[in-house]
Amino acid sequence: MGWVGFAAGRLAAKKRGAPMPVLSILGIAVGVLALTVIISVMNGFQLGFIESILEISSYYIRLEFPAPIDLSGSAPAGDPSGEDRLIIEKIKNIPNVRAAVPFRELQALIRGGWGQHAVLIRGLYPNACVEDPGMAERLIFEEGSFDLEDSDSILLGAELAARLRVGLYDTVQIISVNGTSSFAAVLPGFSNAGGASQADDSDEPADESLFTIRGIFRSGFYEYDLGWSFINFEKAGKLGGSAYTLGVKLNDRWQDKKLAAQIANLAGNAKIQTWRDFNRAFFGALRTEKLFMFVLVGLIFIVVGLNIYQAQRRIVLERREEIGLLRAVGAGDRAVRLVFVWDGLVIGLTGAGTGTALGLLVSLNIAAFFALLEKAVNGILFLFNRGGGFAVFSPAVFYIKELKARVIPLEVLLIFLFGLLSALGAAWFASGKVSRIRPAEVLRYE
Secondary structure, eight states: OHHHHHHHHHHHHHTTTOHHHHHHHHHHHHHHHHHHHHHHHHHHHHHHHHHHIIIIIIOSEEEEESSOOOTTSOOOTTOOHHHHHHHHHHHHTSTTEEEEEEEEEEEEEEEETTEEEEEEEEEEOTTHHHHOHHHHHHOEEEEEOOOOOSTTEEEEEHHHHHHHTOOTTOEEEEEEOSSSOOEEOOOTTOOGGGTOOOGGGSSSOOEEOOEEEEEEEEOSOHHHHHHEEEEEHHHHHHTTOOSEEEEEEESSGGGHHHHHHHHHHHHTTOEEEEHHHHTHHHHHHHHHHHHHHHHHHHHHHHHHHHHHHHHHHHHHHHTHHHHHHHHHTTOOHHHHHHHHHHHHHHHHHHHHHHHHHHHHHHHHTHHHHHHHHHHHHHHHHHHTTSOSOOOTTOTTTOOOSSOOOOOOHHHHHHHHHHHHHHHHHHHHHHGGGGGGOOHHHHHTTO
16 A cells, blocks of 8 residues: 555645645634634633632532531530541541531621622621631632631631722621521611611511621622622521532532432431532533634534545546546546545544644733734734723623633544544545546546
């Protein structure tokens, strides 16, 4: 079969200077480049959201217990806190478990100096960030720190603090909607005329407590920065969050089903959910969005494949004499077809390889690329007196602090193969006419 490569090289030499192979290579390169960059940027957005959800909110595995938990050993009579602590320690010792953190959640209304907002309050122990480094990494504190040592401490999201117009060490009013008790923290100088009703205005019994802001954080997820706050674990229990949840994080989140079955044997009657169940709708929407993006951008390869198919088909018709001569000296149908497939392989490798290299270069330097693009567009707008405020991802529209791209090697390989196989498939089908060429008919008048 050594002559196949030689014949394909001679065929390519005769086509040198023809625009069709160049356009085919360029089309595949552009398709691979576009798909690599788009998927990498999409991965940056989606994985940023997913990691914020898993590291801050849902955890990888959740165990919901009906009774309160007290790891300090001072639990009220009848609370099996010793048994709970033993379960947590056993779970922590399971291979592939990275952290196990108990927490309480409750819905509440929080009021500041300039308004009010419904929030989800999560009660955590003061050492939660030590026990869970993943959460500590995702919570970026603009002011203060993760300080829940005092029972009156509260941590607010940056957007929530801005909405309420409060800052570090200010106090806020919280009214819990969980349980039978209602707590209120009255702002100094905050009168009824300002919209905060005092607890004694109601017939329902209410306890009052001041919450002081000890930290203002950003998570990278707008819903958390606007609608979340953290308080002390024990105070959350007094606010009405009597039930508690154990959040478990894994080194490999794809082992969640296996680990959930193993944890179920230790946790008794606790309700267990994995991150797939807890976020099924949201993660399913992200997966569908990514799949459709693959399909839409992948249409480029179909167009390029049809282009290669037509070009190779024309070449087969133009080279009928050469094909007839090869068949006459003993070359089989498959061997002659491989001459043209080899040509498609060269086009596919060149285009896909070039597109992959450029795609990785742009993806790994995505911030610099978009900065250069914005400067170029703003320069053009300035020349036409159209202003210069263009931004690809404007902060007024997108909640993005920095643009990141995530390159997943398996997806890059898949995109490369799309480009390569589109050229190979087109060349193979176009060379199908080789089998219908009869040497005697072609060479009759030669």
